[in-house]
Amino acid sequence: MYRMNEELIKKTDTSYQLAEQRAAHYFHSLYHQVLNKTYVPVLIKDFQSWKQTHIHHHPILSIFSRKKKKNNSHGYYNYIRWLDYTGKLDNYLDRSISYIYMRDLGKALDSLDTQSRIRRAVDNLRKKLTDFQKEETESFSMASLYRWAQREGIESTIIWLLDKLKTVSVNVPEGMDADHAQRKLIKIIAGVIMHVVDDMDNKVPQEERKQRLDKAIRLGYSYGLTYPFIDDLLDSNVLSDLEKKRYSQLIRTTLITGVVPDLGKWTGENENLIQFIHSELKDAYEYIKSEQLPETLKSFFEQSYVFFNSQEVDREKDLTESNYTNEELYIPVILKASSSRLIVRSVISAPEDEGFDNRTFFYGIYNQLADDFADMFDDLKEGAVTPYTYYLKYHTERPDLINPFELYWAVISHLIHNVYYSDKKTREVILDRAINGLKRFKVRLGTEKYNEVMNLFASGIPKFNQVIQKMVQKADDVDFFDKLLRDHMITSLKNERKEQEDFLETIKAVRIQINKTLRISNTENVPLLKDIIIKAANYSLEGDGKRLRPIITWVMSVNEYGLNQSAIIPLLKSLEYMHTASLIYDDLPSQDDSSTRRGRLTVHKEYNIAVAELTGLFLTQRAIEEQTYLDEFDAKTVLRLIQYSAQVTEVMCMGQAMDLDSKGKELSHEQLNLMCFYKTGIAFEASLIMPAMLAKVSESEMEALKKFAYHAGIAFQIKDDLLDVEGDPSIIGKPLYKDSENKNSTFVSILGQEGARKEMWEHYCFAIEALKEVPRNTSFLKHLMNYMVSRDH
Template identity: 70%
Template sequence: MKKELIINADECYRQAEQKAEHYFKLLYTQVRQKTYVSTLTVDIQMWKHNHIHHHSLFSLFSRGNRKPDSRQYHHYIQWLNYAGKLDNYLDRSISYIFMRDLSKSLDSPDTLNRIKSIVDNLKSDLTKKDKDETFSMAGLYRIAQKEGVESSLIWVINKLKTVSSNIPKGMDAEQAQRKLIKIIAGVIMQEVEEMDDNISSVGRTRRLDKAIRLGYSYGLTYPFIDDLLDAKILSNEEEKQYTDLIRTTLITGNVPELGEWNGNNVELITYIHSELRDAFEYIKEHQQQETRIGFFEQSYVFFHSQEVDRLKDLSNANYTNEELYIPIILKSSSSRLIVRSVIGAPEDKELDSRTFFYGIYNQLADDFADMFDDLKDGAVTPYTYYLKYHKTRPDLINPFELYWTVISNLIHNVYNADKKTCEVILDRAINGLKRYKERVGTNKYTEVMDIFASGDATFNKLIQHMVRKADDVDFFDKLLRDHMITILKNERKEKEEFQNTIKSLRHQINDMLNIPKIENNFLTEEQIIDAANYSLEGDGKRLRPIVAWFMGVNAYGLNSAAIEPLLKSLEYMHTASLIFDDLPSQDNASTRRGRSTLHEVYGIALAELTGLFLTQKAVEEQASLDNQFDSKTVLKLMNYSAQATANMCRGQTMDLDSKGKQLTLEQLNMMCFYKTGIGFEASLIMPAILAGENEVEMDALKKFARHAGIAFQIKDDLLDVEGDTTLLGKPIGKDAENNNSTFVSVLGIEDAKKKMWENYCIAMEVLQEVPRNLTFLKHFLDYIISRDH
């Protein structure tokens, strides 16, 4: 059965193409007549008075006023504020975003008031003395709490994690994440600007929740359509299958079944198909009837113009100027017009018109910055094509000249020569050239300018003077972009190092746990040792000794060999607690760590004795620490350990007593701390005791452990409901079967997730109180809430 068509693809593209042709002819006339030279020369001569500063002798030698590298996020913001430049910096940055992303005109009093309000709030946030890292997960969650959108943030964080893990080799995972986050932020911004000032808090929360999910749904097309096809990961046959699927979706409004996939990337495409289908259905579900057709038409124009460009071959020397530029006009404008239709914003002809004219400005700036990467990839852009054929094709438009023509046209014909608009656009243009020169170096920059800036020597001399001398042209979104990429790359590197270290440590700890048999011992003792080793050989995470190793060796500089007895004692104690926990008289578990529980294999009585045996082995290991550490210190450690063990027993007693009862949240928190938090606390505090650390630091570590332990237990409770038995190594649903009170049974799944994140945030904030670098604890926390077993 043939599916009904939602749009006439050929007709909608033809109409869009005609509009682009008209715009191109307008630009073509101006660039050939070089009208931009005289108009922009006047603009720049006026503009430069605010940007060419004559520094005093004192300022040149003043250390306090020395400008830091703009890539140093926090230092640069502090310097701007100290130098009295932060207000103007934020004002031009937010003004630019209002023009680029919201298509606003800067001659509107309402727009200017809105920009000022955002600048004031942003400045206040950036200059707080006690500010945390806003772009950390904890910082974002705190913002989400204020807006009441915690659930949607948790949802999108999990989605971003899954997307990142599915980005194939050959694509940049950090850039994919950044683009997705940028699109989500852009959609949220559009939604906020569409809200009425009198909207209720409930209405605002509902619309923000929708915007986050719509932003993700639309943003997903960038890594999994645009970037994927550009990366040439798919074979030719796969690419045809995939583009046909996308095209059919946009024309019919329905995602076709994947069917049989011919190619090696079936697993990747199966995931992408499922995720894009869900995203597409969510957008469709939230489309307004009056904007739905416009959404499909703009989406098709965007996709098809991308395809037209993607299929170009750099070896073809016969592309016309129209063939080079019209698809760029179409894709750059439609990509932004889609956002308004995604959120269901009403039609606004003035906004749409500005969006249409503005798009190519950003595209030409991006293509200039990426020209040599594009050239290496064989991509056809106006810059790569001009680089290759400008000597043999005198008819080709110089894209750098067209860039300045677009700027002149925007300032004088689209924004009616508005002074602030002129200021912001010229700031951005000069900033782009300065950043490019800094990135490629003076020699390469000069070489590029010799090719592209040869149209008018006097104008080029003026531009290059601005590039060398102009100041105060930096932008917050560029700083934010660099900062975000740095964070994502650092986090990925640190996470990989953390995981590799954990893997290595787990092997080392596994090797040291085995309890050797003593010659000529009794058969019963052999059985206990066999039973103990059986439990210790299970696929345990070894989190407690791993954390203790990190604290002892990395944080306190203790000798790794010297603290081996401590590591063994922690795992012996933890394994003993699991043996008791699994007994028929307690949780009656049949599997643990991927295999049968100890009492199922060796019997209940021997299991009980083995738990007691391991507890005493833990004490024995701790006592042996006096070979390397002061005996008073070891006694202090053993005293703490005994109290911790007693508290763990108290927690298990509370757990047993709670069966069949509905606990309060306070009771659940207390039980969780005694059962789980104490174990984490011990792995932090016992190395601190050996290192002779002060009570203030240990109190902070105890608070961290309390909240990390609660977060860990909540995640366990969630996994018992939502987890995978294969990954967990034990059956799910045991809490409900045993009628246990858990965070899920008390709060429900959604509120349990919020509670987990609240404890995660508190634990992260506590780390700020510890006067040493404990990056591994941050990754440990991230592991706690993101693990699947």
């Protein structure tokens, strides 16, 4: 177990006690408001003013047209279009950005400087949203993220982040929500970036801007990592009680001593998970610590400990325990809600700001109570103790319990009038948010269930509840962009995960089908040499090949063009025979001289060079022969396909000749692109164009597919070049550094590893962008690109 200095423990406990005292003072001021209902007349008056801009009396005819338009506004892009069309987008974005400036940046809206910053942010966001619509661009794709990185000059940082996000997603264990973890992590990173961007203006030199954005992204990831791998992990049932206790103690020791302890021996089924998390969190923690200024380091440790300890206090509560006091229920909520936002400020080493500190401290519980209200039934189902779940369970037998719904409104009153000094815009935004939360809750639960909840939580404030429910029923224009964005992100992440699962399942299933068809039978009484060649061909075909090319052809043929599965089998075989032949030639001593391929000895090593050469020729001819068996298609189309196939083979031969001729030479960027297309891209093109020919698609669609294949092939080849220097030989099935040994010009040798990665992502973006010109469902091809750039073999 981890030993700690008693003096450090005492010092940390003292800091926590001081924070507790402050939270207790805040809680008791709210308690008195609830007890005396002093917030009720104040907020009724606020709503009387507020409703003037939110409840409109429409002529009877306009009601129907208004409802019709609203019904067509569902969905992220459609809703933005609807807002823009109705002239509501500016106000929508203004209240949304204003809210974020209050919540995440701790700003006061009555500041002229803040108003100016909000206006700039609104204008920028409006332009981006309308640009995305015009270009029909997915705003949350890896391609759009990388394009943003290029504009900012931080490509390497974003490549690093994409690799990290992939690693985290893969390592989120069953029993935890991977989509939620990824969304939360992205949200934290975006929040830190927003803090940093807000502190910069157009006068900041480009180099400094790049450095600050790089730092913000790495800090955001490092801090955000604590949510899935500390909070969510400890909230889940992944770890045993004993493991949770040991893991919590490790975190506590780190925050008290400032040093991450060694993990030591960790036994059990979670050993690999904990080893990964410990390593990743240690790196993240050391990075945050190294970037702290001396004057903010103390604040960082203190706020981190307050947040962690308050979370632990709440986590240890048991819903079956009926004797928790109001202070025990609410003070940890105040502490964790405020400290989580103060941590972000200290993480980026922002200067001390008393106004920010006060606003953030008082604001935190407002968000937390709103979130707990929205999630109360999920929390109740999981047995989590929140002010709402506890009140739901014990309100009949505990008349001393504070009604959390009433406390929520007391917090709102306190914020508007005591923290933001009755600022009109602040009141507008906070009341917008409150009514929006109730509207969303009502839609999610349904009217009947919603009324049940209100009868319980609002029964003690009948006059005020009447006002609230009128606003919920009639008020317009209270939606917020971050809620739309959140819903869109969750939907996108879930769809992305489902599409990826479908993609992998399709590859697996189609690969099995293709493998069953590839074996070449020796049905005739033939000379011994041909028997050897057939054995050699089958030996090569039986290797652990990815079968990407025939799989692409199958998906496009069957799923997109509606061709008969059995009718295209000769084409699938043809493509794999052509590809396998090219690999046999590529491995020969006169070319790349490889000893292993697809996890086994190459053909010339298993047999001999002559057999390998003849087998390659045999498979090439067999590929052409297979194409003649496409007898369900008209002869003219098949003849055109065979002609195209022969041209592809010619181009591949030229590409290999270029590769051989380039040994020991330094190719230009353009020459390398051309060679890679000839060697790799043309084969991907064939897998797309040949089924397109059979389906007789338009020439414009074929051109778009060729453009995709060109960039996909180069990206694929660059990934191969990278794997040759940084892959795992046991996974990729061949030794590393073969390109260097053979003095091959590669993207790595010319551009270096970092430059090669940038080039790969550039071609990735071009390929994804080319898919917009293909009038089909391109989900498979998009995930194919994702696979190409993230594969490990």
